[in-house]
Structure formats: structure tokens, C-alpha cells
Amino acid sequence: MKLSALHRWSFGVIILLSAWIGMVSQVNAEVLYQNPVIAGDHPDPSVIRVGKEYWATATSSEWGPQFPLLHSTDLVNWNDAGPVFAHRPEWAVGNFWAPEISEYKGKYYVYYVGRQKGGPLAIAVATADKPSGPYTDHGPMVAQEDGSIDPVPVTDEHGERYLVWKEDGNSRHVSTVIWAQKLNADGTRLEGEKKELIRNTSPWEGALVEGPFILRRGDWFYLFYSGSGCCGTGCDYALGVARSHSLLGPWEKNPANPILAGNVTWKCPGHGSIVADERGRYWLLYHGYSTIGSVFTGREALLDEVKFGTNDWPTINNGKGPSARAVSPYEVVQQRTEVSFADDFKGYKLNTGYQWPQDNEPTYKVRSGELILVANPARGTNVVGSVLARSTTAADYVAETVLDLGDLNRGAMAGLSAFGDMANAIGLSAMNGKLVLWRSMRGKTQSLAIMDPPSCSKLYLRYSAKNGAEFQFAASADGKKWIPVGEKLQGSFLPPWDRSVRVALTVGGSPNATAEFNSLRITPQAANLQ
Structure with a gap:
């Protein structure tokens, strides 16, 4: 039976409409990435944006060379650009933890932790003219008797540069304190007196607070920090946040803490840093253990967006814990080339x-x-x-x-x-x-x-x-x-x-x-x- 001209026209329109809908669906399909964004043992990651590039580093602990330098243009595909230090710094004998990469007035800094020969855990700094290095080590800045770890630099509301860090009191079974102290003009030494910001006071924090990172947004400073046990099969790490209008306080802890805890895919998340992309979105690069790989694959680097509500408190993945998959920040396909x-x-x-x-x-x-x-x-x-x-x-x-x-x-x-x-x-x-x-x-x-x-x-x-x-x-x-x-x-x-x-x-x-x-x-x- 022959189709009438009207029927043929209607049939053609339907075909064209179906094709158009299919094309629109493809265009609108969200590109997802999968955590981890950096597979394998990359604890305590820190990240900065330099123009259209991102640079990150992570704890190397008892492995050399010290502190990998990682490069990306999209936050989900990373390549290893070499270490901060090709050879171990002469002043230290181990415990190479928590490197924090930062930029200030066109110079690049990596504040990091090492154990002094015959002494406690200390915070030191290395500097470079480019994020890729080479880095020059300036040695220890602070080494309290209980140990000094987890450094991060920040600029206060008056334009003064500070170093914020943790005194490792839990190693001596005493309270842990997050301190702040002014940096000198070149950012390699401390000046004046240290000031306490927070200490462990909430049940979920357990024996410690650590891994501070401070973000300024509007009139608020936000102190992201981690609490409880970080590592091993018995870990119970999580991430919380406090806020203040002034760097030196007083600080108010979020009643909803912890804002990031484990779930069925990832456990013991925490200790990371936050970077803003060109669109003003905030991204947290942090670590967690896979519930499958556990301690055998180590603390891997995860990525999640940080969003702020009308109450000016941040949330991460709507409080559901680390994302298994999420929308790729730049709509770039994740290659996962580092897995094999x-x-x-x-x-x-x-x-x-x-x-x-x-x-x-x-x-x-x-x-x-x-x-x-x-x-x-x-x-x-x-x-x-x-x-x-x-x-x-x-x-x-x-x-x-x-x-x-x-x-x-x-x-x-x-x-x-x-x-x-x-x-x-x-x-x-x-x-x-x-x-x-x-x-x-x-x-x-x-x-x-x-x-x-x-x-x-x-x-x-x-x-x-x-x-x-x-x-x-x-x-x-x-x-x-x-x-x-x-x-x-x-x-x-x-x-x-x-x-x-x-x-x-x-x-x-x-x-x-x-x-x-x-x-x-x-x-x-x-x-x-x-």
C-alpha cells in the first residue's frame, strides 16, 4: 500500500525529530569522572591552580624521592612531573609528610614535614621560581618538643602572611592544637608569637585535630581540618570545618561536623586542600582508603566539589561521603592512565x-x-x-x-x-x-x-x-x-x-x-x- 504525501511528510518529520533528540541527548550527556583521580598511595594531597594548570603534591613518608609533583589541566587526569626533592634533604631522617604547595607574590613554596636527626618532627620549607621547580630547601622553621606537622600558609584579613600547623600532642597523649604564627617577608621563617586557633574538643575528633587548610570566602575564613585516626585498618578519620571572620579567631566549629565521613565505597577520608577553578567553583583534593583495596592500595587522592549553602556553611557531596562518580569539572573524559x-x-x-x-x-x-x-x-x-x-x-x-x-x-x-x-x-x-x-x-x-x-x-x-x-x-x-x-x-x-x-x-x-x-x-x- 502506498503512503499518501501527508503520511510521507509526517514520517520524515518524526525521523528528523528523533535524530535531533538523540543529538541533543548526546550534547547534554554529563561527562563523569571516577574516584580516585590519582590512583595509588597519595596521602595528604595539596593542590594549587597556576593559570590554566593545576599542580599538586602528596606525602611520600618513608619512600624516596621526596614528594611527587603532579600536573593537570582538568583536575581528573594527572601526570607525574618528578619529585620536589630528587635526594633526601640533609637535615632530615624520615617522616616526610604533608607537603603543602602554594604561591605567594610570584614565588612557589612547599612547606613540609620531616624528622630532624636526633630530634622531633619539624616543619621546613622549599622555594622555587616555577611550580615545577627546581626547589631550594631552606631547612626547618619550627620543631616543638611534641612535634610540628601539617603546615599550611594563609594570608589574614590585614594582608599579613601566616603559617598554620598542628602541634603533634596526640603523640604524647595530650590535646592537639592548631597554631598560627606570622611568616617573615620571604616566607621561610616565623616571627612573633604563635596563637592557638582550635584544639580537639568534639567526640568525633577523638585524640586529635590535624591537616588544616584555610579558605577565605567573602567575609569568612573557613578552617577545614581532619579528626581521629588517619591510618591503618582501624582508622576512623573524617573531615570537619570551622569558621571565623578573623584568622586568629574566635573560631566556630560547624554543628554538622564531620561534613565528610566514610561510606560504602571510601573510608577514612580527610586531609586535603581546596582550589578554585576559573569559574569560581571550589574543589577539595583529599585522600581516602578504598573499601576494596583498603590499606594495600593506600590512601588514594579523591576529588569532590565544595558547595556553600545559604547559611554560609560548606557541604561536600550533600553529606553522603566521597563520590564514587561525579561530573567532570571541565567535561573532560578521565583517562586513568596511571592505573596500569x-x-x-x-x-x-x-x-x-x-x-x-x-x-x-x-x-x-x-x-x-x-x-x-x-x-x-x-x-x-x-x-x-x-x-x-x-x-x-x-x-x-x-x-x-x-x-x-x-x-x-x-x-x-x-x-x-x-x-x-x-x-x-x-x-x-x-x-x-x-x-x-x-x-x-x-x-x-x-x-x-x-x-x-x-x-x-x-x-x-x-x-x-x-x-x-x-x-x-x-x-x-x-x-x-x-x-x-x-x-x-x-x-x-x-x-x-x-x-x-x-x-x-x-x-x-x-x-x-x-x-x-x-x-x-x-x-x-x-x-x-x-
């Missing part, structure tokens, strides 16, 4: 993002297709005389490396490890023509399995991780047919209190141990890529 990792050691320079125990900086060389790792002579007889490691980004993943057996000298022990710290690790190594599965727990190392490797000159080593803490090691001659080595191992003991598990390349066994690695790959399993 592959390195064939091309070129002559180590890629950014590798880490080592901060008191055991390794000797290494990269030449086309090879990473040559040399054991620290003072620790060479240890299973892990030297380490190069990467942060894990998922609870379920596979780590693989290729080890050149031809260049492995007699007595040397080299391989792949699920690594907590120098005293706690599990690994599979080649040594004197054998495969050795080993475990170090609280500083005591034992062999768990010894077997012949497959016949090859290039040995493939692999371990599969499940739930962050269950490991199965294997070896292969070609990277295709894998031979399990030993039984599945539990690694719940691996993560230190404030850190996560790393994938590590290790060499040791003898003072002159040297190993050549041809590649490293870390591949999250499908469930972690959703």
Missing part, C-alpha cells in the same frame, strides 16, 4: 614515579632496554640490598618483570617482590641457578620454596595479587607458559601503618650484587578498571 603501568626501560633515564626506601637510595643505570640495579654495599648481603618500586593502584593485579640471568653474578639474588618496607616483604628471586621464594616478616627472612628455574637466559617472573594481600608467584621462560612457585601466600602483614604495598624490583645477596631487568609491568584485573 608498563616500562621497557627505553632511553637512558628512569621514568618518574619509581620509589625506594628513603634511607636506602639505590645505584642504578638505564640504557636502551635495560635497568641495571646495584645493591647498596652496606646492605648487599640482605635479600633486598637495593629496591626500585612502584605504587599499587588496585587490589587485584598482576606484576611481571624480565630478569637477565646472564648478567647475574655469583651470590647475587634478584627478583620481584610485593614490598611493604625493608623489614616486611615477599619475593621471588633467582640466585645461583635456583629460584627462591622468600618472605621477610618483622626483619626475619626465610626461604619458603627453592626450585630449578625453566631453562632460559631471560627469566620471566610474575606474581598475581588478590584482595591486595594474597599472592601467587610464578616463573616462565617465555612469558606464556607459567610455572607456579610455592603456595599462595598471605601478605596482610606487609603494609606499614601509613603506607601501602609496592611492586618492587630487588637485588641483594652479596655486597657487589648487580642485576639487569628488561621490563616491568603492573596490570590491574578487569574488575578494577570499571
Whole structure:
């Protein structure tokens, strides 16, 4: 049956209208990002905007190099631009915490924490002419007997520059205080007397308040801070806010505190900083533990918008805890390139993002297709005389490396490890023509399995991780047919209190141990890529 002209016209209009609706729907579709925006162990993140760029840094704790510098143009895609310090500051011996990046009168500052040699936790500062560095260290500014941590600079209502920080009283089982004190003209020293802003007084804050960040909006100063236990499986961290018309107070704590607490996806959120985009929106970059990855992937960097109500109090995700997904600030698709990792050691320079125990900086060389790792002579007889490691980004993943057996000298022990710290690790190594599965727990190392490797000159080593803490090691001659080595191992003991598990390349066994690695790959399993 033929259609009439009217029917044909109506049918055409319907088709065109449907196509137009589809196009409008596509245009109006919201682009979402997924937390974390920086996967893996990035505690205490701080962030600033410089024109159309964002720069961030985070705690490195007992890992070197100190404090990653992270760069983004959209807040959801970040790349590692190298460290603040390529080598450990001479005055400090550890506890590299809470770096706060800031800009003042065209100069860039990173205020940070370290432990003085033979002394307490101290706050120091480094400066640079560009956010990317290089940074010049100016050493400690304040080191109270109880310890001084979590610095952040702020300008008061009179244009005076102050440093705000926490006195670490909870380390001595006393109240914790957030202090403010004037900075000198170049921002590298304190002047005058310190003034108390707040201390822990509310039940939810527990034994402490810490991680201050101060935002000025209109006539109000807002002091965002965290309370209770930050780290480990028993953490109960959360974030609150106080406000004042004057930097030095009096401060009023929000009756609705904590304004950001854990939920089914993320737990123990807190300790972050806030940046305003070009549209005047406020974004909080902070950390939290995945309820799946937990302490094994560490405190990862999360992003949420901070909104202010008619009562002039801020809210975050309508009080529902950290977002699982939210609208991308710049409507840019999140790539999540940092979740997977592959390195064939091309070129002559180590890629950014590798880490080592901060008191055991390794000797290494990269030449086309090879990473040559040399054991620290003072620790060479240890299973892990030297380490190069990467942060894990998922609870379920596979780590693989290729080890050149031809260049492995007699007595040397080299391989792949699920690594907590120098005293706690599990690994599979080649040594004197054998495969050795080993475990170090609280500083005591034992062999768990010894077997012949497959016949090859290039040995493939692999371990599969499940739930962050269950490991199965294997070896292969070609990277295709894998031979399990030993039984599945539990690694719940691996993560230190404030850190996560790393994938590590290790060499040791003898003072002159040297190993050549041809590649490293870390591949999250499908469930972690959703």
C-alpha cells in the first residue's frame, strides 16, 4: 500500500525529530569522572591552580624521592612531573609528610614535614621560581618538643602572611592544637608569637585535630581540618570545618561536623586542600582508603566539589561521603592512565614515579632496554640490598618483570617482590641457578620454596595479587607458559601503618650484587578498571 504525501511528510518529520533528540541527548550527556583521580598511595594531597594548570603534591613518608609533583589541566587526569626533592634533604631522617604547595607574590613554596636527626618532627620549607621547580630547601622553621606537622600558609584579613600547623600532642597523649604564627617577608621563617586557633574538643575528633587548610570566602575564613585516626585498618578519620571572620579567631566549629565521613565505597577520608577553578567553583583534593583495596592500595587522592549553602556553611557531596562518580569539572573524559603501568626501560633515564626506601637510595643505570640495579654495599648481603618500586593502584593485579640471568653474578639474588618496607616483604628471586621464594616478616627472612628455574637466559617472573594481600608467584621462560612457585601466600602483614604495598624490583645477596631487568609491568584485573 502506498503512503499518501501527508503520511510521507509526517514520517520524515518524526525521523528528523528523533535524530535531533538523540543529538541533543548526546550534547547534554554529563561527562563523569571516577574516584580516585590519582590512583595509588597519595596521602595528604595539596593542590594549587597556576593559570590554566593545576599542580599538586602528596606525602611520600618513608619512600624516596621526596614528594611527587603532579600536573593537570582538568583536575581528573594527572601526570607525574618528578619529585620536589630528587635526594633526601640533609637535615632530615624520615617522616616526610604533608607537603603543602602554594604561591605567594610570584614565588612557589612547599612547606613540609620531616624528622630532624636526633630530634622531633619539624616543619621546613622549599622555594622555587616555577611550580615545577627546581626547589631550594631552606631547612626547618619550627620543631616543638611534641612535634610540628601539617603546615599550611594563609594570608589574614590585614594582608599579613601566616603559617598554620598542628602541634603533634596526640603523640604524647595530650590535646592537639592548631597554631598560627606570622611568616617573615620571604616566607621561610616565623616571627612573633604563635596563637592557638582550635584544639580537639568534639567526640568525633577523638585524640586529635590535624591537616588544616584555610579558605577565605567573602567575609569568612573557613578552617577545614581532619579528626581521629588517619591510618591503618582501624582508622576512623573524617573531615570537619570551622569558621571565623578573623584568622586568629574566635573560631566556630560547624554543628554538622564531620561534613565528610566514610561510606560504602571510601573510608577514612580527610586531609586535603581546596582550589578554585576559573569559574569560581571550589574543589577539595583529599585522600581516602578504598573499601576494596583498603590499606594495600593506600590512601588514594579523591576529588569532590565544595558547595556553600545559604547559611554560609560548606557541604561536600550533600553529606553522603566521597563520590564514587561525579561530573567532570571541565567535561573532560578521565583517562586513568596511571592505573596500569608498563616500562621497557627505553632511553637512558628512569621514568618518574619509581620509589625506594628513603634511607636506602639505590645505584642504578638505564640504557636502551635495560635497568641495571646495584645493591647498596652496606646492605648487599640482605635479600633486598637495593629496591626500585612502584605504587599499587588496585587490589587485584598482576606484576611481571624480565630478569637477565646472564648478567647475574655469583651470590647475587634478584627478583620481584610485593614490598611493604625493608623489614616486611615477599619475593621471588633467582640466585645461583635456583629460584627462591622468600618472605621477610618483622626483619626475619626465610626461604619458603627453592626450585630449578625453566631453562632460559631471560627469566620471566610474575606474581598475581588478590584482595591486595594474597599472592601467587610464578616463573616462565617465555612469558606464556607459567610455572607456579610455592603456595599462595598471605601478605596482610606487609603494609606499614601509613603506607601501602609496592611492586618492587630487588637485588641483594652479596655486597657487589648487580642485576639487569628488561621490563616491568603492573596490570590491574578487569574488575578494577570499571
